[in-house]
Amino acid sequence: MPIDDRFYESLGPVPVAELARLAEAELRGDGAVLVTGVAPTASAGPGDLCYFDGKRPPGPADVNPQAAACFVTPEHADALPDSVSALCTPFPRYSHTLAARAVLRPRGWQVAESESKPSNVHQTAQVAPSAFIGAGAAIGDRTVIGPNAVIGPGVQIGRDCEIGANASVQCALIGNGVKIYSGARIGESGFGVMGGPYGAEDAPQYGRVIIQDYVTIGANTCIDRGAFDDTIIGERTKIDNLCQIAHNVVIGRNVALASFAGISGSVTIEDGAMLGGRAGIADHVHIGAGAQIAAAAGVFREIPAGETWGGVPARPIRQWMREVAWLQKQISGEKKTK
Amino acid sequence: MPIDDRFYESLGPVPVAELARLAEAELRGDGAVLVTGVAPTASAGPGDLCYFDGKRPPGPADVNPQAAACFVTPEHADALPDSVSALCTPFPRYSHTLAARAVLRPRGWQVAESESKPSNVHQTAQVAPSAFIGAGAAIGDRTVIGPNAVIGPGVQIGRDCEIGANASVQCALIGNGVKIYSGARIGESGFGVMGGPYGAEDAPQYGRVIIQDYVTIGANTCIDRGAFDDTIIGERTKIDNLCQIAHNVVIGRNVALASFAGISGSVTIEDGAMLGGRAGIADHVHIGAGAQIAAAAGVFREIPAGETWGGVPARPIRQWMREVAWLQKQISGEKKTK
C-alpha cells in the first residue's frame, strides 16, 4: 500500500546511492535505482525502501524482489534477492529510519505560528497559536508545541522536542529530543492521601519532573511530580500510551514501558529494564538493570538485575510458568479420573 | 428523578401515538397519553417513557404502573401493567432510543461557530472556534467538532460524527456516524522501540487509522496509527474509555471492548467478539468471531471463534474456573486437617 500523501509529504525520488551516503551504509547493488516510498519488507514494491533485521538469513518470503533497496546486516546481504539493492549496516532498522527521512516527511500540525514570540521561546521553535505558554517558560531551538498544548510557568524545554496536541507540562525540566505525545500529563500533583481532622486530605507536592534527552512519552500517559524531590526519567527511556508514573519514581536509561505500565511512588528502575503491557510495580520497590517483567505482572518485591519475572504476585518467570502448567495438569487429571 | 434541563432540552410533551409512529412500534393502549421524559422502568413516573428488554415477562416490580408508556417485545406486552401503554417492537431498548430523541435533546456544546469555514468543512458542520482544523482536513455534513479538539492536516471525517472536547485526530480517515469522545487520541505514533548505535530509538510510523461507520470510541482511549499499513476499526465496533489499540491492529464489526482493554500490535479481532474490562491481548494474536474474553484476562494465544476464555494466561473459561475452585478446595482442606 502506498504511503498516504495527505499525511506524509513525498521528498523523493532519491537514488539509493544517496540514501547509502545519508545512512552511512555500504551499498551492494545498483545505486541509481530511485526510491519513492517505504514499506514492510515482505510487501515492498517498486521504489520502496525496506529493512531486514532478522537473526537468520532472509528467506524467499521475507523480502519482496520488487523492492528498490533493503537495509540489512552485512552477513545477510547475499541472501537478499538479486533485484534488490542491499544497504549494509549493523543496525538495519535504525539506518532505514535515517534514510526514510530523506524520502518522506510527516506533515505535522502545520500550524500558523504566532506573530510574536515571548523572549524565551527560540525563534526556530514552532508554537501553535492555541497553545498556552506560561510565564517564564523556555522553549528551545526547533521544538514544536502542538495545538492546544499547555506549558506551565517556568517549564524548561530543550531543543528538537515535540509536545503533542492537548498535552500539558508543568513543574518540569525537559531535555533535548524529547517527544511527549498528545494528551500526556507531565508534572501533576502526585497521589498523597493523608488523614486530617475533617477526613481525607491531599498532601501538597513541591517537587518536579526531570525528563532527560531522547525520552519518548506516549499519549495520555501521566508522570506526577515529586513530593519534595524529583521524579526522574532517564535518557532514551521509551514509555508507551496510558502509563502511570507516580511521584518520586526514578527510572534509568533505555528502559521500555509498554502500555498501561503502572509505577507506584518511589520505585526505582535501573537501566535497560523492560516492562510488558499492564505490568505494575508496588511502591518503593527496586528493579535491577536489564530486568524483564512479563505483561500483566504485579510486582511486590525487588527483582534482581537481569532476571525475568511474571505473574501476580510476580515471581521468576519459569517458576510462574511451572505453577500454571502444574495447576492445569491437576485439573486435567481430575477430570479424566472422574 | 426528572431529567435535568440544564443538560437536556425538553422537546415534549409528545403523544405516545406519535412516538409509536417515529419508532415504528405497534401501539397497544392509549395513544393520547403525553410523554415528557425518560426514566428507568422500575422508577418511571407520570409522563415517563421506558423500556423492558428482559427475557422473561416483566414482574410487578419491573415496571412502575405510573409510567406513561413502555417499549416491550410483543410476547411480553400483556404482562405490563394495564395503566402503561405498550409499544411493541423486536428491539425495545433501541426503539426507546429513537423515540427518546423526540422527547429530549442533549444540549451539546452550544458553541458559537466560526464566522467563516474552510472550504472543505461542510456548511452544516459545527466547529468550535477553539478547535484546530489542519490544512486539507475535510469535515462532513452535520459533524460536530468540540471545543479545543484538534484535527490534524489531511484528516477526513464523514457525516454526522461527533468529536469530543480536547480530543485529537491525526493521520486518520473517519467514516459516518462515528463518535470520538473527549480526550481520545487517534493516530499517534505507535510504540516501536528499536536499538541504534546510541541506545533505544523510536521507529517512525508511516501508516494511518481507518475508522469505519458508526464506531464509538471512549474518552481518553488511544488508537495508534499503523507502522506502514493501517490500524482498522470495523463498522459499529464500540470501544469504552481508556482503552489502548496499538499499531496495525485490525478489528472487525460489532466488536465491544470494555474499559482498559489493551490490544497489542498487529492483533486481529473478528466480528462480534467481546472483551471484558481490562482484558489484554499480546501482539500478533488472532481472536475468532464472536469470541468472549473475561474481564482481567491476559490473552497470549489464539482464541477460536465463539469460545469464552479467562485468566492470565487466558484459557477456556470453564477450565480456568475449575482451577480456581480446585485450588481453593485444597487450601480449605489443608486448613481443616491442620
Next chain:
Amino acid sequence: MPIDDRFYESLGPVPVAELARLAEAELRGDGAVLVTGVAPTASAGPGDLCYFDGKRPPGPADVNPQAAACFVTPEHADALPDSVSALCTPFPRYSHTLAARAVLRPRGWQVAESESKPSNVHQTAQVAPSAFIGAGAAIGDRTVIGPNAVIGPGVQIGRDCEIGANASVQCALIGNGVKIYSGARIGESGFGVMGGPYGAEDAPQYGRVIIQDYVTIGANTCIDRGAFDDTIIGERTKIDNLCQIAHNVVIGRNVALASFAGISGSVTIEDGAMLGGRAGIADHVHIGAGAQIAAAAGVFREIPAGETWGGVPARPIRQWMREVAWLQKQISGEKKTK
C-alpha cells in the same frame, strides 16, 4: 534539595512561632527560628520545615538535626533532636500542609484573565482565556479554570475548585474545594451497547455526575454520567490518575482509589473503602464500608464491610495468600523430587 522557585514562589522567611499559630500546634523549642522551605524529614536542612508521622518514636536517621522545625505528635516530640523545634499536633502531616502554605505557593497557571466574565462566573474566579465556558455554566468564588479546559453548558462548579489544563466537565454538578486534574473527563456518555436492527448501537445517557465537596480527581481519569440517574462521588473521596468510573456508580465519603482503578456500572462503594492500583470491580457489585481491595484484584462479588480481599477473582486476602504460597510449595517440592 531546595524547592525550585520557578514552580513554587517563596513567601518566607516565616518564624516557627508564626507557623505554630497558623497550624494551631504547640511549640516546643525556639520560636524565632526562620523557616524558608520544606523538605523530607531525613534530608531537611537549615530553614526547612518537615513532619514526622511514624507510629514509633523517631530514631536518629529519621530526622535531620539541621531541620528548622518538625511537626510531630506530642508523645514523640521529645525524641526529636534538640536542635529541631517541635510543633506538636495530632495530625503532623496535615498540620505541616497548613504551615507550608505560608512558606511556599505553587505558581499555578498565571493566566491572563478574560477582560469580561459571563454573569454567572464569580468575579474572584480565574478563568484562562483559552478555556471554554458553556452557556449557563456557573463558576464559584476563587475557582480556577485552567488553560484549554472545557466546561459544558449548564455545569455548576462551586467555590475554591481547581479544574486542570485540558480537562473537560459536562452534565455535572461540582461542589466546593473540588480538584479535577489535567485531562480528566467528567460526564461523558457511559458505555451502553445494545443490539438494534443494524447491529450494535449506543444507548443514550440522560443522567449527570454529582461530585461532592473536597473530592480530588486524578489526571486523565474518566467519570461517566448516569444513564438516567446520577453517578455520585462522595465528600473527600480521592481518586488517582487514569481511573475509570462507569455510569451510575455511587461512591461514599473518604474513599481512596489508586491509579487504574476500574469501577463498572452501578457499583456502590461505601465510606472509607480503599482500592489499590489496578483493582477492578464488576458491575452492580457492592463494596462495604472500610473494605480494602489489594492492588491488581478483580472483584466479582460483594465484599463485606471492613474486609481485605485480593486476587482474581478476588477472595479474602489471607486465603489468596495461602493459595499462592501453597501452589509455590507444590512446585518447589516437585522440582526437588525430580
